[in-house]
Amino acid sequence: MTDTQLTATGLLASLGAEIPLVAAPMAGGPSTPALVVAAADAGGLGFLAAGYTSPDELAGLIAQVRRRTGLFGVNLFAPNPTAVSANAYARYREALLPLARGYGVELPQWQTSERDDDSWDAKLAVLTRAPVPVVSFTFGIPSAEVVARLHAVGTLTAQSVTTAAEAALATERGVDALVVQSYAAGGHSATTTPAEPVAEIAIEQLLADVRRASDLPVWAAGGIVTPEQVRLAIAAGAEAVAVGTVLVRSPESGASAAYKRALAELGEGDTVLTTAFSGRPARALRNAFTEGFTSLAPLGYPAIHFLTSPIRRAATQAGDIDAINVWAGTGHREARPDPAAQILRRLAGEGLAR
Ligand SMILES: Cc1cc2nc3c(=O)[nH]c(=O)nc-3n(C[C@H](O)[C@H](O)[C@H](O)COP(=O)(O)O)c2cc1C
Known part of the structure; x- marks a missing residue:
């Protein structure tokens, strides 16, 4: 020392x-x-x-x-x-469906995860x-x-x-x-x-x-x-x-390799506090997911976490940094x-x- x-x-x-x-x-x-x-x-x-x-x-x-x-x-x-109403959950699920179909994954129903x-x-x-x-x-x-x-x-x-x-x-x-x-x-x-x-x-x-x-x-x-x-x-x-x-x-x-690469490649971008991934405010680097879904996402943890998990898992495996949660603080550079x-x-x- x-x-x-x-x-x-x-x-x-x-x-x-x-x-x-x-x-x-x-x-x-x-x-x-x-x-x-x-x-x-x-x-x-x-x-x-x-x-x-x-x-x-x-x-x-x-x-x-x-x-x-x-x-x-x-x-x-x-x-x-944090509770989310069945309607708000269904609306957000609907908004995510095209992305889920693109990855060939199913999205869970509300009742399965709210009490986890x-x-x-x-x-x-x-x-x-x-x-x-x-x-x-x-x-x-x-x-x-x-x-x-x-x-x-x-x-x-x-x-x-x-x-x-x-x-x-x-x-x-x-x-x-x-x-x-x-x-x-x-x-x-x-x-x-x-x-x-x-x-x-x-x-x-x-x-x-x-x-x-x-x-x-x-x-x-x-x-x-x-x-x-x-x-x-x-x-x-x-x-x-x-x-x-x-x-x-x-x-x-x-x-994950995708997350590490995203921090390097999206490094010039800025961060955003978003509920889009989990229904709880979290800071991530801006990407297509935060841009597309931050304004639509309801509060609702852990239900929304489980709702978006299949997409994030598939995107991570595919190395698609546009659809994963690139958690990052403001000092990420x-x-x-x-x-x-x-x-x-x-x-x-x-x-x-x-
Ligand atoms: C990828 C990631 C996962 C995190 N997971 C947790 C967690 O499981 N529990 C927790 O208390 N905080 C968690 N945090 C917050 C950190 O413990 C810590 O408060 C934060 O990283 C500090 O800010 P910084 O990222 O700017 O250094 C997480 C942060 C990141 C970046």
């Missing part, structure tokens, strides 16, 4: 991290055990993303990480469904049977009872928040840290109120708002892609910085195909002139 490198403090240091960098959880492929291990190798903290996996798969992923490091976390989607809770209870059971150092939550804020259950097995908890009000509620529920996610973040917003617009507040301001509402340690996330931005977030009171998009093209990331540990160490200041 060089003396220009930032060092971990507080909760992150108590977990054994050396640099204040977190490899943010990225469900749907990117967050592999290899990426989590690379984060630990860099001296940071990596997260497995439990979202969309089965409880058995999750147990397997945890076992793989454990063979290489004890320093990691697991992220869960906390249930917080991503196996919340079974995943909690996995995590209480074989406890991990940290569990973080997004989309919803779990009950105090769930937080206490994880504490009872020695697990620290972190909550992703996008507003001071969410920070206050999560603090009341007893979590140990807050991941303060700004509107600039790639992928889904952690907002617990997806019907309300995600406010475009700079991360420094959002950190200040959250710190007035809570005394908990805060980790900053969203659009942070350079060592200078990491330093600014830390100067604004963050204990650590969590990065996602900047790691997607790394060799350890399990993002800094995403390069470098080794993940190198990216994290560089963000922590390694190699910077003093």
Whole structure:
């Protein structure tokens, strides 16, 4: 470690991290055990993303990480469904049908998916049977009872928040840290109120708002892609910085070939916050899908996620970057195909002139 490198403090240091960098959880492929291990190798903290996996798969992923490091976390989607009416669902399904026919795929009916809770209870059971150092939550804020259950097995908890009000509620529920996610973040917003617009507040301001509402340690996330931005977030009171998009093209990331290529090829374009893919606001690079469907898509998570999945799966297999969700934060141009540990160490200041 060089003396220009930032060092971990507080909760992150108590977990054994050396640099204040977190490899943010990225469900749907990117967050592999290899990426989590690379984060630990860099001296940071990596997260497995439990979202969309089965409880058995999750147990397997945890076992793989454990063979290489004890320093990691697991992220869960906390249930917080947004209902969609049968009519709104049917209208959106109708709009998607020509694309689905083009790929030769069937689209599901509304009733089959609306109640899916991503196996919340079974995943909690996995995590209480074989406890991990940290569990973080997004989309919803779990009950105090769930937080206490994880504490009872020695697990620290972190909550992703996008507003001071969410920070206050999560603090009341007893979590140990807050991941303060700004509107600039790639992928889904952690907002617990997806019907309300995600406010475009700079991360420094959002950190200040959250710190007035809570005394908990805060980790900053969203659009942070350079060592200078990491330093600014830390100067604004963050204990650590969590990065996602900047790691997607790394060799350890399990993002599909189409997704990695899309980040490189659509890199000159800009990002858009859209419900078109999942019925929940998420930031993606503009492509034909976001242009065609953002204005038509209703809110409705997870029903809309399952509705568009067959198209996205087929497009990914076909390498068609116009019909996939190219999740990307506003800093996506800094995403390069470098080794993940190198990216994290560089963000922590390694190699910077003093
Ligand atoms: C591909 C992708 C998948 C994501 N999946 C999750 C997830 O499963 N859980 C979660 O809490 N956040 C998820 N996020 C958000 C990240 O954890 C993090 O907040 C975000 O990437 C930070 O912004 P940045 O991408 O600009 O670095 C995802 C982000 C991306 C880019």
